[in-house]
Amino acid sequence: MSEPAAEWPTVGLTLRVDGHEYPVPQVWIGDSLLAVLRERLDFDEPRDGCEIGECGACLITLDGAPAAACLVPAVAAVERDIRTPLDPAFNSARAAVVAAGASPCGFCAPGLSVAITSLLRRNLDPGPAAVREALSGVVCRCSEPGRWIEAVALAKEAEDGDRGGSGDQDDRGDRGDRGDRGDQGGSGGPADAAGQEPDPADLAPVRTRSQHPARRHPEAAAP
């Protein structure tokens, strides 16, 4: 039998998520990045699937590299460039997932979009086996790999189009801009950030919690 949690060490953090600074006071040091993103900052994506790094539902990128947010301690994500599946960088992959019908229930769509985007960043023309290997960390119960391969092809088409077309809309440019903003914020360690009260005017649009889940119920809230 374990000791009751008599101590509850917490720190204040500032996380840079999708290019915006989010100060989060009183984070338990054991909390994962996933828990902070979802429960403190109210992001619905990344999703929480297994919380043990098996299912890929919580895939994000950290400094551009894919990572399972459930396995990253929140305190280790300070000062890093966190991109959730909601970041525009993953839009073309997300659109491709939808167009290919690759995630019928939608649960794995965010993780899948991140996985597809990261794959296309390191492999410009992946073959079927490479696609399957790259996406095998994402668990899905209601689709089949044929649709995933199709989704990758569609995402690749879209990215190729972007590259050839209007040019500087790609995510790297985006990130540079936002990185500058990030540097003005709390660049100290967690301990520094804990002592700071953020000026609301400086904040990026922090998502607010609604008061009641009923109002947040999607179907009830639909227009």
Add this chain to the structure above:
Amino acid sequence: MTEPKFPTDLRADGMLWMGVTRSPHASAAVRGLDLRAARAIPGVHAVLSAADLPGYNFHGTRAIDQPVLAADVARYIGEPVAVVAAEHPALARAAAEAVRVIWDPLRPLLDPDQASTAPPIHPDGNVLHATTLVFGTEPGALLDPETAEVAGLKVVEGEYAFDAVAARPGAPAAVIAVPNGERGIEIYVATVSPRGDREVVAQCLGLPVEKVHVIPTRVGGADTHREDVGLQVQAALLALATGRPVKAVVPRDVPAHPARPAARLRYQHVVADDGSLVAVQADILLDSGAYASTTVDVLEEACRLAIGPYRVPNVHITGRVVRTNNPPAGRVRGGGGALTCAAYEAQMDAAGSAVGLGGLEVRLRNLLRPGDLVPDAADPLGKPAAAPVPIPDCLHEVLDTPMPSFPPGPDIREYPGTVGRTGELTRIRRGVGVALGMADLSNPAQQGEYATAVVLLSQTPAGPAATVACSAVETGSGLHDLIRVTVERTLGIPADRVAVRAPEDPGSLPSSAAITHPAWVHGSAVEAAAKQARAKLFRPLADQIGVDGGLLKVADGHLLSHDDVFRLPLTEAYRQCLPAGRVVRGDGEFRMLTMPTLTGTSDAAHLAVGAVRAVVDVDTELGLANVVQLAVAQDAGRVVVRERAESRVASGAVAGSGLVLSEGSDLPFGWGEPSPMDSPEVVVAALLETAAEAKDEIGPDGLPVASPPLGGMKPVGDLAVMATPAAVLAAIRDAVGDPGNGSPLRLPLRPDRAWWVLA
């Protein structure tokens, strides 16, 4: 964002987290419970046990035998005994661990074979259900090998053992319970049967049913068989005790979803030298785990589908469901047919070897035709199969599918072993196997169902739009697409301008407990509502031509009278009848009594049949099997949204290959479903639309067949789940040979059980 949310995405101010103290023993008496240490932890707001439950502590789908919280005895590893609510998930976990339970471990009953003779582990006894289906001559005499030989017959015996499979969906089991003053308690959960859940929760909490509101959220994972309702009761109990919202998320390694029951099947087929089947005797034993859940339904289905789509004159099928100290099982994708198909198809291959004709030839000589008898619980003489039974068409379609090239590669990841990169051409053998499957539509045990729907029509800048309020829950199987198409066909409003949402007060509207055919139940209610709205909307036009509004119909972008004399472009009709600001409401309901009463076809068994061809590469040394391609063809009855139907079939085939090769409950966290790396290419060779044909058929009694059940729709997906394991096994047999009679085949066939390695 207006996108629907999964239950874990719902949050509320002041929300607490649930933690659960679970039994570490498969069987143990609770001698004492000390909650003080847990209650003393700062941030912990409630620690409750069975004694704190104001209502009835038991629930269950078929038998009310499963406690919300184990009171005096725990019957499986992971059974909840106490629940806590705390301000943080980690605190909730710590508090749950701080609950001190004085256990008195008992000898667990883990082997279902011993259940009927072992001391009862539950007051209701260990045998939950027994069933016998017989027709023709008792095959007993025929089964004696000596007698059979004299008569020129061969007896083919086989034993098949399936592990339980905890087929966990992608999204975790989660509930959020919110106390809401006078309104009572609101429970947000990914359920497909909010009405049934509501009654159970009310009874367990001792509340009037109006005080409980079960609100379905988005469902992740395309499986309609969701978590046990006990989770809802536990969260609601804590919410009521603390007056704060409580969120419960169940860790992956806990048996929160019903597993496919472990099964042991024993078959004896008597086959004549010309390959015709003379008799079948089958004995099916299912392990329900500690509680009854829905395993009885799985057994009934397994027994009805025990001989497959074959003509056999003499049949004797016995089935039992027993209780053990394993985690509770229940119905999962594919149902009972998924257990029997792998077994009877293995028997057909064995029969083919025994008479020297080959498995495919024996199948062809015994194919079920309309009017042939199939086993039926309600009719001891068997029931004639209703037309059509298009097995030959399905078979042609899968056999005509182009074969993948051999050898695989050159990418080594296309070999068995995939990313392990163990593949080597010299060790690869390719096999091809075909399996036939059969699902039934008219489940005699089907309970009554009731669904309501509201359709609202209004004008938008983009044109007329519809909003459908109904309690059909989208699980990723395309139910909402189907509803949108239904509205499009009835009202001529494009599907992209049809919004589907939950009823305004979902808790108070009855909604269906549909499991097997929500598309039909909800689709019918929506169709009725859309028709009523159509009649109301176009009444002014109907009055002009002197007919009832109900006689108008929509086709080819026009509004037509029943006799096609009146014809007006839809855009014009909407312009005249739906001015901006007018809202037209249509209400619809659909009520079904028991299945045979409704369809009027209790004299015939309505079936869906299909065929799967599997191409499998087997590594002869490492025991790895790589399913290269699956071709599926099935009778789909009526296809409403083809894209969705094909997706459902393909994912069913992938699930089926996981069930036979990799999944299991003994794996850490119950994973083992095929990843994209393990999944085959799936070719949906054909979805036959036979509904129109079925209407014109003359039944076995010489009378026209009544309208087919389920509005002509047949369950897509289930057949692929059922027949794929059988086809994969047949392909492996083709590649590396049959293990021969005598050794029971244990499934899933993971490398450690591969006979071709061990031999």
